[in-house]
Amino acid sequence: MINIRNVHKCFGDLEVLKGIDLDVNKGEVLSIIGGSGSGKSTLLYCINAIENIQKGQIIVDDIDVHAKKTYQDKLRQKLGMVFQQWNSFPHLTVLENAALAPRIVKKLSREESIEVAKQELEHVGLGDKFDVYPTKMSGGQQQRLAIARALAMKPDYMLFDEITSALDPELVGEVLDTLRLLREDGMTMICVTHEIAFAREVSDQVAFFNEGIIEEMGTPEQVISNPQKETTQKFLSKVL
Amino acid sequence: MGSLFTPLSWNDTGFILTGVWNTVIISVVAIGFGTLLGVIVGFIRAESNRLVNTLLGGILDIFRSVPLIIQLILFSTYIGAIGHPLEPFVAGSIVLSLYSMAFMSEVFRSGFESVHKSMQIAARSLGMSYWQTIFYIRLPIGLRAVFPSWLGVALSVIKDSALVSVIGYMELLRTSDQLISRTQQPLEILIGVGIFYFIISYPLSLYGRYVERKMAL
Amino acid sequence: MDYQFHWNIVFQKMPEMLQGAFVTLHVSVLSMLIGIVIAVLLAIVKMNHSKPFCYVAIGWIEIARNTPALFQIYMAYFGLGALGIHLSPYVAVLSALIFINAGYLAETFRGGFMSIPKTQYSASKSLGMNSFQVYRYIILPQMFRRIYHPMTNQFVWSILMSSLGILVGMGELSGETQRLQSLSFRTLEFFIVAAVMYFIITKLVLFSSSLISRKLFRGEI
Numbered sequence: 001m002i003n004i005r006n007v008h009k010c011f012g013d014l015e016v017l018k019g020i021d022l023d024v025n026k027g028e029v030l031s032i033i034g035g036s037g038s039g040k041s042t043l044l045y046c047i048n049a050i051e052n053i054q055k056g057q058i059i060v061d062d063i064d065v066h067a068k069k070t071y072q073d074k075l076r077q078k079l080g081m082v083f084q085q086w087n088s089f090p091h092l093t094v095l096e097n098a099a100l101a102p103r104i105v106k107k108l109s110r111e112e113s114i115e116v117a118k119q120e121l122e123h124v125g126l127g128d129k130f131d132v133y134p135t136k137m138s139g140g141q142q143q144r145l146a147i148a149r150a151l152a153m154k155p156d157y158m159l160f161d162e163i164t165s166a167l168d169p170e171l172v173g174e175v176l177d178t179l180r181l182l183r184e185d186g187m188t189m190i191c192v193t194h195e196i197a198f199a200r201e202v203s204d205q206v207a208f209f210n211e212g213i214i215e216e217m218g219t220p221e222q223v224i225s226n227p228q229k230e231t232t233q234k235f236l237s238k239v240l
Numbered sequence: 241m242g243s244l245f246t247p248l249s250w251n252d253t254g255f256i257l258t259g260v261w262n263t264v265i266i267s268v269v270a271i272g273f274g275t276l277l278g279v280i281v282g283f284i285r286a287e288s289n290r291l292v293n294t295l296l297g298g299i300l301d302i303f304r305s306v307p308l309i310i311q312l313i314l315f316s317t318y319i320g321a322i323g324h325p326l327e328p329f330v331a332g333s334i335v336l337s338l339y340s341m342a343f344m345s346e347v348f349r350s351g352f353e354s355v356h357k358s359m360q361i362a363a364r365s366l367g368m369s370y371w372q373t374i375f376y377i378r379l380p381i382g383l384r385a386v387f388p389s390w391l392g393v394a395l396s397v398i399k400d401s402a403l404v405s406v407i408g409y410m411e412l413l414r415t416s417d418q419l420i421s422r423t424q425q426p427l428e429i430l431i432g433v434g435i436f437y438f439i440i441s442y443p444l445s446l447y448g449r450y451v452e453r454k455m456a457l
Numbered sequence: 458m459d460y461q462f463h464w465n466i467v468f469q470k471m472p473e474m475l476q477g478a479f480v481t482l483h484v485s486v487l488s489m490l491i492g493i494v495i496a497v498l499l500a501i502v503k504m505n506h507s508k509p510f511c512y513v514a515i516g517w518i519e520i521a522r523n524t525p526a527l528f529q530i531y532m533a534y535f536g537l538g539a540l541g542i543h544l545s546p547y548v549a550v551l552s553a554l555i556f557i558n559a560g561y562l563a564e565t566f567r568g569g570f571m572s573i574p575k576t577q578y579s580a581s582k583s584l585g586m587n588s589f590q591v592y593r594y595i596i597l598p599q600m601f602r603r604i605y606h607p608m609t610n611q612f613v614w615s616i617l618m619s620s621l622g623i624l625v626g627m628g629e630l631s632g633e634t635q636r637l638q639s640l641s642f643r644t645l646e647f648f649i650v651a652a653v654m655y656f657i658i659t660k661l662v663l664f665s666s667s668l669i670s671r672k673l674f675r676g677e678i
Contacts, residue, residue, distance in 0.1 A: 045579075048582075048583055050579050050583065073585055073587045074585070076582065076583055079583070080583070080584075081580075081583035083580060083583075085576055087576045089580075089595055090599065091598050091674070093675075100594060101581075101584035104590055105585040105586055105590070106585075133675070146580075150583070150584065302656065305617075305656045305659040305660065306617075306652045306655050306656055307631065307655055308617075309620050309621060309623060309624075310620060310652050310655065313648050314645065314649065317645050321460045321644075321645055322460055395523075399526070402528065403527060405527075406624065413525070413528065413531070417531075426535035426538065430528065430531055430535065430536045431536075433528060434520070434524050434528055434532070437524045437525060437528060438519075438520065438523045438524055441523035442519060445522065
């Protein structure tokens with residue numbers, strides 16, 4: 001379970017998160033929508049401890065992410081993250097990309113790590129690409145590799161940061177299909193996304209971010225189909 | 241005047257300035273001819289088929305795989321041996337020009353090849369002739385793209401011009417070498433020489449980096 | 458004008474020429490190895506921006522890049538001599554080459570490091586790697602590929618520039634050639650053979666370097 005309490009985050013004088021409260025239960029899918037600069041990606045970075053916070057608390061399975069005594073490298077094993085730019089490791093093959101972290105971080109044997117990597121790659125439909133170098137693949141394939149690479153660590157939660165935004169339109173579908181697959185597996189996910197239709201389809205909860213606060217939150221029916229706030233209505237009318 | 245050695249004095253200024261002038265002039269000549277020949281050879285290589293390209297590349301490679309100092313010694317010994325000795329300035333200019341041409345042609349070849357085919361097709365479609373395309377499209381774009389690399393080669397030619405001293409050309413370093421023998425003050429003289437090269441080279445290399453950054457944006 | 462070539466004398470002296478070639482390789486390899494170590498330090502110091510050391514690094518790098526190699530060698534041989542530090546021709550040439558290699562390679566290393574996108578770091582971190590692992594498995598291997606060819610070129614440059622040893626009486630290939638030709642006055646023959654030997658050494662280095670790179674680097678960046 002992820003509990004977020006009154007989180008504030010500043011970059012210099014600019015306050016990008018102004019008191020965020022959120023709870024994500026095991027097995028739930030939360031989608032975060034909102035305009036650019038609304039702080040939605042920053043929140044993901046804070047959950048994964050890539051960015052620190054100025055005030056508040058983020059608790060993942062009873063561990064305070066930003067407490068001094070927390071071993072953040074260890075904590076990140078619980079949290080898989082996929083980025084807008086897929087960030088494949090260009091010097092490693094697809095299989096090595098996915099097998100590296102299980103081997104060096106979780107200390108699995110070479111065979112075990114390759115086994116896990118193969119499973120996850122097949123799961124996302126890259127079973128025929130093991131020995132290919134990522135730069136030879138399409139953006140959609142590289143993004144699925146990034147998902148498999150994160151899954152190979154057997155995380156309890158997955159964080160997705162606008163993972164279809166940098167893709168050509170015809171490649172978006174295959175990546176969203178992969179997310180649907182994860183949803184069926186019961187993975188707990190937080191998706192920052194611009195795909196409103198997708199968010200409505202897969203989410204248990206939707207949060208609309210605006211200028212560092214949560215304007216509206218609830219089921220997809222409440223937030224997307226019947227938004228109460230004017231800002232939410234305005235945003236949706238622009239993107240739908 | 242009993243001593244064999246006399247200290248450095250203001251009377252030596254003229255002598256040093258001659259060395260400075262000689263370094264500047266041979267660098268300018270070598271960079272000038274090297275650039276001219278480099279553009280021509282680079283263009284031929286970019287235009288020609290694989291065989292010609294490989295052949296030319298192989299010949300030019302010799303200049304880049306044999307130390308400049310050996311090239312200078314060989315050339316001046318050879319023209320001496322066949323009975324046509326040349327002034328150190330002329331012999332040095334020829335070798336240094338060919339040497340810089342070898343590096344420059346590589347720079348320009350990559351510059352010309354970087355001009356996209358689509359741009360040439362666009363130019364031709366506007367009704368430009370083959371030669372118009374070359375003079376108005378490929379040369380200006382290709383030359384501009386390689387300016388920082390060209391400057392890098394030019395700077396190394398200035399520094400390498402010090403080696404022409406080996407065949408008796410009185411450039412700056414040889415001048416100071418002679419002053420050192422007379423005055424026995426190597427440190428002061430050498431530091432002066434170093435400062436001279438640095439003052440010429442450093443601002444230009446800064447400018448090259450500045451242009452490179454601007455072009456990268 | 459005809460010039461009669463006499464090659465016999467050169468072939469008789471081949472063992473000495475080869476000995477000279479060995480010294481050439483020796484001094485270039487050593488100047489690279491030590492130069493690389495210093496270059497790493499210079500690059501780190503320069504990127505850290507910690508005040509006094511940072512200026513030392515910048516000074517070193519810019520002096521090495523903006524003054525002639527021959528000047529560096531004269532400084533090491535005559536200049537230091539004036540301060541009472543008398544280096545042998547070998548050590549003088551070696552120190553000059555180290556000084557220059559370190560300066561050029563420091564910029565190569567810095568450029569290679571800066572060219573790795575920061576996102577590679579956050580992606581690795583998100584997989585639970587610690588900082589050491591990120592550098593060991595992700596950043597440095599990618600950086601190494603990008604600096605490999607510039608490093609090879611620097612090595613070739615060192616081989617060619619060690620020929621300046623001829624001017625301070627060092628016994629590397631050029632200096633040895635100079636000594637041998639002065640005994641026989643077959644200047645052309647000796648220097649032609651020296652030129653061919655430099656050419657072969659250079660080609661061998663480039664060839665083995667590309668063989669190694671094909672073995673080491675499979676994927677492309």
